[in-house]
Amino acid sequence: MTNHEVEVLAIGAGPSNLALAVALEESGSTGLANNTLILEQYPDVKWQRNLLLPFARSQVSFVKDLVTLRNPQSRFSFLSFLHAKGRLDEFVNLGTFNPFRRELSEYLQWVANNLDHVGIRYNAKGQSVAPRRADDGTVIGWRVTLTNGDTVDTRDLVVGTGRDANVPKEFAHLPADRVIHSTQYSTRIAQYPIDRPVRVVVIGAAQSAAEMFMAVHKDLPLSQPTLIHRSIGLQNYQTSKFVNELFFPSFVNEFHDSPAESRKQILEEIRLTNYAGLAAPFLDETYSMLYEQKLSGSQRSAVRSMTEVLEAREEDGEVVLELRDRRTGKTDTVRCDLVLLGTGYDQRMPAMVRHLAGQVGIEDIAVNRRYRVDLGESTRAGLYLQGFNEATHGISDSLLSVLAHRSHEITTDLLDRRTVSAERSL
Incomplete structure (x- = not known):
């Protein structure tokens, strides 16, 4: 059994945390990227692992990949992946914005394989997550214990595991x-x-x-x-080009700034689009x-x-x-x-997040605009949630549509908090 310590620990090597890894690599902060680790419970990266059916296609445009809407020149784009695989001409000839699901899954593994700084540990299934506290009781970080007994300590924890399965x-x-x-x-x-x-x-x-x-x-x-x-x-799906504008990354600001009752009404009206x-x-x-x-x-x-x-x-x-x-x-x-x-997912926060919130005394789990849970101003640790925030960030939060911009916002918050910490220590 070993203990490993990192600055940022992300649970789950799915689209959300891979987009974050790319944003960190492109942020210019090589030090933080080098000190970031993703834990993946399986031996590889697969998107919708058990529904990679031969006929299944993505319902979202390939342009909404991990990076393009944030940085169209990125080497991590879906088109760069196709070029590297020698399939770009044939894909263009298909004349579609909706690639096969298994091809998007292959793209995610390609991104994971081409990260230069952010690490991924495979076959690493978390058994428990607990806060680490200072002598005065404030939360200074987190400890993730793996099923093999190893532990990983971190200041900032990012949960991107997807929701729990809904079994009626x-x-x-x-x-x-x-x-x-x-x-x-x-x-x-x-x-x-x-x-x-x-x-x-x-x-x-x-x-x-x-x-x-x-x-x-x-x-x-x-x-x-x-x-x-x-x-x-x-x-x-009940959609149109006009309704699709509610999936724009720019709409997240409008939605987040709306009163809670208005957000609830919008979600009810837009539900059948997804x-x-x-x-x-x-x-x-x-x-x-x-x-x-x-x-x-x-x-x-x-x-x-x-x-x-x-x-x-x-x-x-x-x-x-x-x-x-x-x-x-x-x-x-x-x-x-x-x-x-085919009963979908539990719309509550994942059980792991609810349990973790209970350990730090949070009853109502909510994140700020940059997807960070409010743990109090004096708390050094950060807890970020990806894909669970429809109530505050809109229906696109669980989709690919906002990955590129969300990863940028979390990366910016991670860097800003470190700048503030450095200034306070002077």
């Missing part, structure tokens, strides 16, 4: 081998036998649910998939698949709209779902072998 209470008590959340799909489905019939129920009406519904036809060739969801029907919807081309593909089944006279799949799950239990070697039709109020039972949950 109706499914919480099913045996683990009977239910797969979308965050586990590819890994878990690959362990399932492909040589026997299996009745699969997919829960949800958003992109992840529809992607699993499509993918399981091939992944389990003898499966009979049914998609069940509460809404009136699968629908595309949640409970599908990309329009994929929606068409899904409908076409179902129509082709009907055309061939072999209806392998089914979609049940306006249906809610009242209860899920295991009984006699099967999963039993008690359902209610929202149109008629009638209930019925569906039996299946496997449940796939």
Whole structure:
């Protein structure tokens, strides 16, 4: 067991913290970049690791990569990646702003491999995070303990892990081998036998649910998939070029400066631009698949709209779902072998952040404009949250759209605080 000490420690080598790493490398502060470490629990970098499906595309323009909107000349841009890989001409010829998801994932690993100063430690899963305190009780830093017993001490902690998976209470008590959340799909489905019939129920009406519904036809060739969801029907994201301006990095200032009630209203009105919807081309593909089944006279799949799950239990070697039709109020039972949950993410702060906030006596977790939690003016330590701040920074906070600018703002705050500390010590 060893102890390592750094100035900045970032948990999770996803888009948020890789964008921060690039911003630090390009900030001119080589010293701080050299003293920054990213912890990644897996042996490599992958974006949406368990939904890297062959057909899946990014729903955000490649121009909104880790750096371009902040520094179009950066060597870390998506176009620089394509050039380095020898695919730039062919990608341009595709005529699309939406690359395959697996290509964006490859881009992230390429960025990680080409960092000169910021370090990444792979296979480093955090077991606990705790504040480090001075003799007077003020928080001066953080200690992350890894599952292998190693510890890492830092002054500033940046959490960019993504939200926790949302498993509705109706499914919480099913045996683990009977239910797969979308965050586990590819890994878990690959362990399932492909040589026997299996009745699969997919829960949800958003992109992840529809992607699993499509993918399981091939992944389990003898499966009979049914998609069940509460809404009136699968629908595309409700967006337009005018609405998309609310995803501009410049809109974050306007949103942050608005009264809390106004922010809440905006989020409610804009919700369907990012949640409970599908990309329009994929929606068409899904409908076409179902129509082709009907055309061939072999209806392998089914979609049940306006249906809610009242209860899920295991009984006699099967999963039993008690359902209610929202149109008629009638209930019925569906039996299946496997449940796939496309139910998204818990909208609360991640459990790790909530636990950490409790240790420092914070009840309501909120960040300032530069994404730093208020720990008190006398506190030397910093805690930055990336991707959890929709309530204060807008719906784009969990998306790729603001990565480049957010990383710049956090980097600026890190450097400004060190300048202030240096001046106070004179």
